[in-house]
Amino acid sequence: MIRSSRSLAAPPLGVGAPRRLLCSLFLATTTLTILATAATVRQDWEISYQFTSPDCVRKLAVTINGQTPGPTIRATQGDTIVISVKNSLLTENVAIHWHGIRQIGTPWADGTEGVTQCPILPGDVFVYKFVVDRPGTYMYHAHYGMQRSAGLNGMIVVEVPRGQAEPFVYERDHTVLLNDWWHRSTYEQAAGLAAVPMVWVGEPQALLINGRGRFVNCSASAPTMVEGCNVAHPDCAPAVFAVVPGKTYRFRIASVTSLSALNFEIEGHAMTVVEADGHYVKPFVVKNLNIYSGETYSVLITANQDPNRNYWLASNVVSRRPGTVTATAILSYYGGRSSPNANPPTTPPVGLPWNDTAARVRQSLATVSHPAHIIPPPAKPDRAILLLNTQNKIDGKIKWALNNVSFTLPHTPYLVALKSGLLGAFDERPPPETYDHQRYDVFSPPANPNTTSSDGLYRLRFGSVVDVVLQNANMLGANSSETHPWHLHGHDFWVLGYGYGRFDPAVHPATYNLKDPIMKNTVAVHPFGWTALRFKADNPGVWAFHCHIEAHFFMGMGVVFEEGVERVGELPKEIMGCGKTRGGGH
Numbered sequence: 366m367i368r369s370s371r372s373l374a375a376p377p378l379g380v381g382a383p384r385r386l387l388c389s390l391f392l393a394t395t396t397l398t399i400l401a402t403a404a405t406v407r408q409d410w411e412i413s414y415q416f417t418s419p420d421c422v423r424k425l426a427v428t429i430n431g432q433t434p435g436p437t438i439r440a441t442q443g444d445t446i447v448i449s450v451k452n453s454l455l456t457e458n459v460a461i462h463w464h465g466i467r468q469i470g471t472p473w474a475d476g477t478e479g480v481t482q483c484p485i486l487p488g489d490v491f492v493y494k495f496v497v498d499r500p501g502t503y504m505y506h507a508h509y510g511m512q513r514s515a516g517l518n519g520m521i522v523v524e525v526p527r528g529q530a531e532p533f534v535y536e537r538d539h540t541v542l543l544n545d546w547w548h549r550s551t552y553e554q555a556a557g558l559a560a561v562p563m564v565w566v567g568e569p570q571a572l573l574i575n576g577r578g579r580f581v582n583c584s585a586s587a588p589t590m591v592e593g594c595n596v597a598h599p600d601c602a603p604a605v606f607a608v609v610p611g612k613t614y615r616f617r618i619a620s621v622t623s624l625s626a627l628n629f630e631i632e633g634h635a636m637t638v639v640e641a642d643g644h645y646v647k648p649f650v651v652k653n654l655n656i657y658s659g660e661t662y663s664v665l666i667t668a669n670q671d672p673n674r675n676y677w678l679a680s681n682v683v684s685r686r687p688g689t690v691t692a693t694a695i696l697s698y699y700g701g702r703s704s705p706n707a708n709p710p711t712t713p714p715v716g717l718p719w720n721d722t723a724a725r726v727r728q729s730l731a732t733v734s735h736p737a738h739i740i741p742p743p744a745k746p747d748r749a750i751l752l753l754n755t756q757n758k759i760d761g762k763i764k765w766a767l768n769n770v771s772f773t774l775p776h777t778p779y780l781v782a783l784k785s786g787l788l789g790a791f792d793e794r795p796p797p798e799t800y801d802h803q804r805y806d807v808f809s810p811p812a813n814p815n816t817t818s819s820d821g822l823y824r825l826r827f828g829s830v831v832d833v834v835l836q837n838a839n840m841l842g843a844n845s846s847e848t849h850p851w852h853l854h855g856h857d858f859w860v861l862g863y864g865y866g867r868f869d870p871a872v873h874p875a876t877y878n879l880k881d882p883i884m885k886n887t888v889a890v891h892p893f894g895w896t897a898l899r900f901k902a903d904n905p906g907v908w909a910f911h912c913h914i915e916a917h918f919f920m921g922m923g924v925v926f927e928e929g930v931e932r933v934g935e936l937p938k939e940i941m942g943c944g945k946t947r948g949g950g951h
């Protein structure tokens with residue numbers, strides 16, 4: 366049972382309030398309406414392991430109140446979200462990240478174990494409290510070890526306040542949470558990644574749409590071939606999305622995959638892309654939407670097809686050679702002759718060719734700001750950090766590194782260590798700002814695969830403008846480079862440009878889009894390419910920036926930024942209790 370409530374806050378008592386009330390009746394009413402819309406959305410969550418069958422095969426999953434995915438959090442811009450999390454995992458810690466929520470003024474609520482908090486111990490209750498300051502489509506998920514892959518995830522929808530228009534209209538929205546799913550436990554996956562030789566997690570056993578998919582080897586004809594397989598299990602019945610003929614719908618789509626880049630399609634219905642990571646996009650129409658882990662999009666579709674049959678929603682792997690069947694859900698018209706959950710008469714769409722990188726780059730380039738919602742980027746950065754993404758080795762173990770440093774999480778959260786002046790909690794030497802970009806050959810495997818590890822962090826001047834260029838490269842094997850979706854906590858960044866091959870700091874900044882760049886919190890770095898972003902270091906706190914592929918972050922593909930930590934208010938004691946913070950941080 367979820368206890369969920371949205372209660373209106375009392376109008377805040379401010380110096381201006383009494384004077385505003387004396388204004389004309391019209392003004393007073395308007396002011397009160399605005400003040401009264403800020404509400405508190407409360408939910409009580411209990412996190413526990415449960416047997417679930419998302420792809421028809423029984424597996425233990427980390428659930429919220431028994432469910433995976435967890436409940437969708439729906440709120441209005443300006444609302445305060447209060448989620449009380451009880452860890453009932455018995456033998457496992459937990460931490461929950463509110464992906465895309467900037468946590469302005471509440472950096473301790475970001476939910477990133479090792480960065481912003483100690484993990485929540487079994488039996489403990491931790492209350493996350495933060496404001497959703499921007500409308501849009503977001504998600505939440507575990508941010509502790511590889512726990513996200515175990516099922517702890519869900520969506521956050523932040524609506525615009527009533528009466529405020531968006532640059533498009535629709536009848537209502539549907540939420541679509543895309544995921545990938547493995548049968549091996551996250552512990553087995555993590556142990557494999559850290560082994561010599563490494564055991565790679567491999568392609569997922571299933572793709573999920575709203576937590577439902579189908580393992581290809583679990584079939585009605587041979588149910589006993591796979592242990593725990595039951596094709597009739599209600600957990601794996603495809604999700605059904607109902608539409609009224611002639612109406613336009615907003616599909617809010619989020620990808621919380623551990624690994625897979627996906628190609629999403631609604632059979633027979635063109636999709637107009639209108640939002641990316643909480644920002645309005647200059648609308649463009651696609652048949653197939655590419656979506657990387659950590660990204661969200663909103664698309665509009667109009668229910669203008671034959672209402673007497675159903676249509677597939679389909680999700681397919683791209684960017685890696687697929688080893689997983691298409692995930693499907695069903696679009697059904699109200700009043701049509703087809704039963705809502707009947708399979709459509711066609712075969713499910715298979716998406717774009719997995720290796721059509723050019724098509725995916727085209728979509729990245731098409732994603733620019735809506736003309737009426739441009740937030741202009743600062744003309745120049747104060748600092749530029751160039752990060753070379755390489756696959757490397759440490760003591761024979763395969764790792765990922767940035768400028769030859771593979772990231773490790775400290776045991777003491779940076780936020781507490783920095784705020785409380787704890788020494789020796791992490792490597793005080795800052796990681797390198799750049800690499801030998803004139804000589805490094807991004808098209809060949811690293812000449813010397815060995816790398817080093819560190820938990821050092823970048824300290825940014827508060828209020829400064831920072832550019833980061835993510836340079837992709839060849840992996841350890843010849844002719845291979847993968848897509849990496851990089852996610853920044855605590856900020857949105859402007860996406861200034863993408864390029865193929867070696868980034869040249871003397872040439873490429875002149876090609877940046879400073880006119881109408883989209884702002885995002887997650888962006889793809891395409892194979893053998895580079896991606897340039899800019900952000901303002903104006904959110905006091907400590908923020909992770911990492912590849913959103915669960916295995917890659919585990920293998921060291923991340924960095925951490927600190928800015929204005931001296932401006933952070935008193936830290937809640939509840940985020941402490943581990944590492945050097947065991948005495949309460951003092």
Ligand SMILES: O=C1O[C@H]([C@@H](O)CO)C(O)=C1O
Nearest residue numbers: 563565756763840847917920
């Ligand atoms: O980090 C990774 O390791 C494997 C492979 O490179 C080694 O097995 C893979 O595909 C990754 O993305």
